[in-house]
Amino acid sequence: MTLLPDDDLPFAPTGHATSTFALDRLRGYIQAQGEQSGARLPTERQLSDRMGVGRRAIRRALEVLEAEGRITRRQGAGTFIGPATPVDDDPLAGSTDFLEIMEVRLRLEPQLAALAALRAKPAQIARMYELSDRIAQSLDADEGELWDGALHRQIAQAGGNTLFLSLFDIVNRVRRDEAWQAVRERARGGLPGHALPVAQHRAIIDAIAARDPTGAADQMRTHLFMLQEKLIRLGSAEADHAANIVPGQPAEA
Structure with missing residues (x-):
């Protein structure tokens, strides 16, 4: 058994100590080790100390990696690298905006x-419902964002098309960028307003479970259109606010 070193784990810069940061860096760390199947990761405490991220954030990130099949956690033994799809770093996050991201997602x-409705295995559909429940039960925006990304990736994975999944992963890495997440959070208006997207997620999964590809595609499109419209309204409101600020006077809180 190989024990992976923890001396090259990335440390979180100020303002990045979130589950999403931990998830992104852990993926990169596993890939940097050559996807050594069966190799043991450092403990949660070691990961937390070295990355400057709380243990709860580390635990959440590990749960997502486990759901994706990248790691295996064994009670009393530790966390081990499992079968995984390599994920390459992508420079697109700094060169695109939310409108471009939404155009591609739509x-x-x-x-x-639609493909998931045709090909998803019963266990994958059950996992979608579990992830939807996780989103509904999220106690903060960081956790909600984490499980939202996991659900959308589970749907993509259930589609059974490797090339489509690779394209999804490119877009998903861009939407995990800090600036993009900040925009999403402002559009979402905090957790009290997340009942509608949760209901939309359930409608998507229900259509997949019913083996209704047209319905699944339509429900996903409705969900993404709602987010796109919120983002557009937010961008317009922020632009109007900036235009109305008188130079030399403080902006309203």
Whole structure:
């Protein structure tokens, strides 16, 4: 058994100590080790100390990696690298904006939902419902964002098309960028307003479970259109606010 070193784990810069940061860096760390199947990761405490991220954030990130099949956690033994799909770093996060991301998602994810309705295994559908429940039970925006990404990836994975999944992963890495997440959170308006997207997630999964590809695609499109419209309204409101600020006077809180 190989014990992976923890001296090259990335440390979280100020303002990045979230589950999403931990998830992104742990993926990169596992890939940097050559995806050594069976190799043991450092403990949660070691990961937390070295990355400057709380243990709860580490635990959440590990749960997502386990759901994706990248790691295996064995009670009393530790956490081990399992079968995984390599994920390459992508420079797109700094060169695109939320409108471009939504344009791509609207063309990609409805098709993935339709494929999932045709190909998803019962265990994958059950996992979708579990992830939907996780989103509904989220206690903070960081946790909600984490499980939202996991659900959408589970749907993409259930589509059974490796190339489509690779394209999804590119878009998903861009949407995990800190600036993009900040915009999403402002559009979402905090957790009290998350009942509608939760209901939309359930409608998508229900259509997949019913083996209704047209319905699954339509429900996914409705969900993404709602988010796109919120983001557009937010962008317009922020632009109007900036235009109304008088130079030399403080902006309203």
